[in-house]
Amino acid sequence: MLPRHLRLKNPRDFTRLRQQGQRWRGRRLALNAMPNDLNHSRFGFVVSGRVGTAVVRNTVKRRLRSAIRQWLPELASGYDVVVVAYQQAAEATYHELEAELVSLLVRAGLLPANRE
Numbered sequence: 001m002l003p004r005h006l007r008l009k010n011p012r013d014f015t016r017l018r019q020q021g022q023r024w025r026g027r028r029l030a031l032n033a034m035p036n037d038l039n040h041s042r043f044g045f046v047v048s049g050r051v052g053t054a055v056v057r058n059t060v061k062r063r064l065r066s067a068i069r070q071w072l073p074e075l076a077s078g079y080d081v082v083v084v085a086y087q088q089a090a091e092a093t094y095h096e097l098e099a100e101l102v103s104l105l106v107r108a109g110l111l112p113a114n115r116e
Contacts, residue, residue: 005040006042017033017044018032028086029086031108040078045084047085070098076110
């Protein structure tokens with residue numbers, strides 16, 4: 001689990017990122033990001049009911065949180081990031097989701113390109 005200070009929980013933060021943040025899209029995931037005024041990055045995850053049942057949605061969220069946690073030491077600080085899962089994420093394995101997430105983080109400039 002991500003530490004509490006690294007999580008986005010307030011609905012206003014999600015709305016602000018969607019309206020003002022930059023967006024990068026992949027086949028299974030989308031990533032919205034924008035700078036914050038903190039010395040650490042915060043992360044939020046959106047998995048809609050279209051992805052599947054509650055069990056499937058929670059599995060996708062757990063996989064995404066785990067992938068983010070693994071890359072935390074190398075991620076840039078000072079950003080708010082929201083990861084949005086598409087329907088195709090339901091059939092993806094952990095490694096497929098992680099690979100796409102890393103690719104999006106590199107494209108967003110939040111992870112060094114040589115780490116992909």
